[in-house]
Amino acid sequence: MDASSKPAATRRMLIRRHSLPVRLSHWLNVLCMTVLLISGLQIFNAHPSLYWGQYGADNDPSIIAMEAVEDGDAVKGLTRIGSMTFNTTGVLGVSNVDGEPAARGFPAWATLPSYQDLAAGRRWHFFFAWLFVVNGLINLAYGIFARHFRRDLLPTRHELMPAHLGHEIAEHARLRFPKGEAARHYNALQKLTYLLVIFILLPLMIATGLTMSPGFNAAAPWLLDVFGGRQSARTLHFITATALVLFVVVHVAMVLASGFFNNMRSMITGRYAIRVETPMEPKQ
Numbered sequence: 001m002d003a004s005s006k007p008a009a010t011r012r013m014l015i016r017r018h019s020l021p022v023r024l025s026h027w028l029n030v031l032c033m034t035v036l037l038i039s040g041l042q043i044f045n046a047h048p049s050l051y052w053g054q055y056g057a058d059n060d061p062s063i064i065a066m067e068a069v070e071d072g073d074a075v076k077g078l079t080r081i082g083s084m085t086f087n088t089t090g091v092l093g094v095s096n097v098d099g100e101p102a103a104r105g106f107p108a109w110a111t112l113p114s115y116q117d118l119a120a121g122r123r124w125h126f127f128f129a130w131l132f133v134v135n136g137l138i139n140l141a142y143g144i145f146a147r148h149f150r151r152d153l154l155p156t157r158h159e160l161m162p163a164h165l166g167h168e169i170a171e172h173a174r175l176r177f178p179k180g181e182a183a184r185h186y187n188a189l190q191k192l193t194y195l196l197v198i199f200i201l202l203p204l205m206i207a208t209g210l211t212m213s214p215g216f217n218a219a220a221p222w223l224l225d226v227f228g229g230r231q232s233a234r235t236l237h238f239i240t241a242t243a244l245v246l247f248v249v250v251h252v253a254m255v256l257a258s259g260f261f262n263n264m265r266s267m268i269t270g271r272y273a274i275r276v277e278t279p280m281e282p283k284q
Contacts, residue, residue: 017272042121048105054229068103159188
């Protein structure tokens with residue numbers, strides 16, 4: 001019996017998947033993004049409407065709005081997106097506060113602080129925004145210095161082939177994930193998604209956030225022209241934040257589907273378990 005025809009057994013192996021700087025950056029990002037989201041919803045609640053252009057606050061029609069309207073003796077919440085209107089009473093537009101319906105864009109449980117306080121929301125948001133930016137710059141420097149981006153995130157030419165990408169999409173749709181040696185590295189879909197988040201969504205979110213700052217406008221007034229005004233920047237900021245929330249939801253779903261404990265161990269200890277085949281010696 002030659003080596004290629006020997007029966008194979010599998011053994012469990014722990015590999016090093018995430019370095020300490022990557023793990024620390026990841027969990028700090030989790031904290032920052034959580035606080036940024038719920039404090040951002042607090043800020044949004046101060047004026048729960050989005051506009052496009054320079055003059056949205058001057059009675060121009062909103063493109064997205066969460067409103068409270070009277071309905072007989074009751075109040076109902078309506079969410080409008082363009083020409084479409086949805087009854088979202090109890091969640092968006094109108095939700096319960098101390099047992100009574102109250103006009104709120106997002107409900108109290110989704111904002112920081114839970115009560116309406118724009119100033120407090122802004123303080124939470126700005127502190128963690130700068131912490132998020134500093135963490136991102138450190139992570140970017142590490143990724144370049146340690147060749148993390150080139151080694152782990154840059155897809156190969158083969159991985160970008162339509163046939164390969166189509167196969168990976170089909171496998172993910174069937175919840176079939178890489179195993180064995182293939183699990184040592186990110187697959188093409190993971191690489192492309194992380195690159196999209198790191199180099200497009202996050203810079204866009206930061207840039208639109210800065211565009212909304214009158215103080216920063218004085219230093220870089222050209223940003224207002226780039227994004228078509230402060231109201232357009234606010235809308236793009238909201239859309240980008242929504243896209244990041246969707247990314248996190250899908251990311252967590254994939255973590256659960258592909259092995260929660262194994263993935264969590266890799267992001268806490270850096271060690272990830274795979275199964276590799278070892279040839280079995282034939283019996284004499």
